[in-house]
Amino acid sequence: GAVVSQHPSRVICKSGTSVKIECRSLDFQATTMFWYRQFPKQSLMLMATSNEGSKATYEQGVEKDKFLINHASLTLSTLTVTSAHPEDSSFYICSAREWQISYEQYFGPGTRLTVT
């Protein structure tokens, strides 16, 4: 099946610094990737939809200047958490869809961000 990777799997950073998370589709082209955030024992909350070659679409309440998304190629999307604060600590998961093949989303393994 389709594989999505995320890097890094875990990151600890100091408050005020920026962190970049990469999401790659390894064996298929993903024109659309999605970024989710998950707090402990809670559901996945969609943050933004990342479209290759165009600006990301952010969900209501998600600060686009804080969570910068770039989808530079058909296999790579990045999420940069800028000026991170402890409240940004969370599990960030990306997913990718193989366009016009299926609406099934393939999820990456997630990145656990801890801001100290």
Next chain:
Amino acid sequence: GQQVMQIPQYQHVQEGEDFTTYCNSSTTLSNIQWYKQRPGGHPVFLIQLVKSGEVKKQKRLTFQFGEAKKNSSLHITATQTTDVGTYFCAGLNFGNEKLTFGTGTRLTIIP
């Protein structure tokens, strides 16, 4: 906005017992997907239902999509320890092609 609720939130069952989780959407869905997330893991796609009233089976798992396409259920027969995890339904709206995840049901198995 669209809301997708699941009940129960938690379910503890003895190994070998059956388990059911119910999913209800505030709006009519284009399709419904089910995912399983093991503790510490990421969501893994299980199945997609598209047609009104559709029923699909995967070994001990039975998935149903309601006639009105606003609710769905997942039933597991004779649970095993490998069934442990959180089961999420996710509703797709063709209008915006976004998945809205349900609140999830966490299943634990008592050996």
